[in-house]
Amino acid sequence: MKTEKVEEKWIIVFNAQGQTEGYIIKGKLESNGIPVRLKQEAIGKIYGLTLNGLGEVKVLVPESYKDIAIKILKESK
Secondary structure, eight states: OOOOOOOOOEEEEEEEESHHHHHHHHHHHHTTTOOOEEEEOHHHHHHTOOBTTBTEEEEEEEGGGHHHHHHHHHHTO
């Protein structure tokens, strides 16, 4: 019998204004043991734009880490 690994749903916990901010948030969460993925539109990445959502970087964590990730981000403001 073959068991399939079901991947957990990833949730957006922060919208960064560019790659630099995205990587800072990613590092902050990862240093607290939270897995992180960054998602960005290709055009923003290519041209380094941060205009009307272009260049915006979405910071995602597994759903089970959502509450702790949001708490960490609120405490660091």
